[in-house]
Amino acid sequence: MRVVSGIQPTGNLHLGNYLGAIRNWVRMQDTLEAHDRAQIAESGSAQKSETLFFLADLHALSQPHDPAALRAATLEMTAALVACGIDPDRSVLFNQAQVPLHAELQWLLNGTARMGWLNRMTQFKDKSGKNRESASVALFTYPVLQAADVLLYQATHVPVGEDQKQHLELARDIAQKFNNDFCCEDAPVFTLPEPIIPGEAARIMSLRDGSAKMSKSDPSEMSRINLVDDADTIMQKIKKAKTDPEPLPSDVAGLAGRPEAANLVGIYGALTGAEPAAVLADFGGKGFGAFKPALGEVMIETLGPIRDRFVTLKQDREALDAILARGASKARERGAPTLSAAYQALGLVRH
Numbered sequence: 459m460r461v462v463s464g465i466q467p468t469g470n471l472h473l474g475n476y477l478g479a480i481r482n483w484v485r486m487q488d489t490l491e492a493h494d495r496a497q498i499a500e501s502g503s504a505q506k507s508e509t510l511f512f513l514a515d516l517h518a519l520s521q522p523h524d525p526a527a528l529r530a531a532t533l534e535m536t537a538a539l540v541a542c543g544i545d546p547d548r549s550v551l552f553n554q555a556q557v558p559l560h561a562e563l564q565w566l567l568n569g570t571a572r573m574g575w576l577n578r579m580t581q582f583k584d585k586s587g588k589n590r591e592s593a594s595v596a597l598f599t600y601p602v603l604q605a606a607d608v609l610l611y612q613a614t615h616v617p618v619g620e621d622q623k624q625h626l627e628l629a630r631d632i633a634q635k636f637n638n639d640f641c642c643e644d645a646p647v648f649t650l651p652e653p654i655i656p657g658e659a660a661r662i663m664s665l666r667d668g669s670a671k672m673s674k675s676d677p678s679e680m681s682r683i684n685l686v687d688d689a690d691t692i693m694q695k696i697k698k699a700k701t702d703p704e705p706l707p708s709d710v711a712g713l714a715g716r717p718e719a720a721n722l723v724g725i726y727g728a729l730t731g732a733e734p735a736a737v738l739a740d741f742g743g744k745g746f747g748a749f750k751p752a753l754g755e756v757m758i759e760t761l762g763p764i765r766d767r768f769v770t771l772k773q774d775r776e777a778l779d780a781i782l783a784r785g786a787s788k789a790r791e792r793g794a795p796t797l798s799a800a801y802q803a804l805g806l807v808r809h
């Protein structure tokens with residue numbers, strides 16, 4: 459298995475990123491390593507699995523940005539990922555900008571991706587809004603770079619939140635068309651990646667609006683829990699989270715039409731490992747006055763230790779630079795054979 463995923467280093471890591479994606483990255487890193495070890499113990503050897511995670515700093519250019527802020531956020535996000543449990547000795551952790559193969563492969567794939575496919579991308583429609591004419595070309599071609607990110611490493615599995623599913627379907631379409639158009643049937647250049655989307659936390663919603671996803675770009679700080687928030691801030695944000703006046707229902711069907719209540723119950727479940735039905739078995743009939751402090755507590759319990767590690771790690775810029783340099787060198791090595799194969803399949807002369 460080759461697990462690959464990325465995150466944009468813009469703004470803070472928030473609870474949606476953590477529950478929707480990063481927690482799964484850490485789990486996959488840990489379980490794959492244990493699986494390899496068990497296989498070696500059993501048969502003396504194993505096909506080594508690998509996990510690669512990156513800061514999608516090239517993707518950040520698709521929106522207006524401040525260069526100094528991007529540089530700082532790239533290092534901070536690296537610290538945040540390590541604080542969450544990504545271990546640079548066991549996973550390849552790097553930033554795209556130090557691995558030019560991503561941008562190179564994107565150009566090769568631009569010949570295969572179709573305008574009609576990109577025109578259907580809902581994230582482009584959402585992010586460009588009414589101002590499509592002045593959106594950057596990078597925002598439009600962004601999903602092709604995302605396809606290059608995973609195809610470069612022959613990713614088999616890509617852990618992401620629900621909002622990235624469409625981009626990964628596009629990556630599969632691009633890989634399939636490229637293999638069909640340019641490769642012999644028994645020697646495809648690209649592996650078709652499988653998205654891994656968590657059932658319970660695929661889409662964490664805003665604390666101010668249960669119909670909008672929790673997002674870095676929401677102007678309201680109260681809409682999201684950041685991984686850097688301290689205990690008091692977390693409790694305050696949870697207590698002020700939008701809800702309705704009814705008590706919690708005793709079964710899941712009773713959450714229909716109550717998006718804010720459903721979101722908070724889902725978050726509680728994702729943090730404690732309980733199904734929403736089990737959460738409602740405990741809290742059904744109780745008001746938010748009782749539920750919110752309990753939710754705040756479990757959140758502080760999970761995020762507190764991550765925050766403490768993050769605060770220490772982010773001080774050591776040199777160590778963070780070294781992590782990214784080492785990861786980038788490994789990533790360049792891993793990606794080189796696929797990029798060469800793509801050049802060759804396309805008939806490009808390159809020695």
Ligand code: TYM
Nearest residue numbers: 464465466474475478479514607618619660661662671672
């Ligand atoms: P980004 O930076 O917006 O988000 C990083 C990851 O967090 C997930 N996520 C959420 N999950 C649940 N609920 C939410 N409210 C929520 N908000 C964010 C995202 O689904 C994502 O998994 N285009 C990507 C970055 C990227 C990438 C890639 C991902 C670039 N190349 C290749 C996978 C593979 C993005 O902007 O994610």
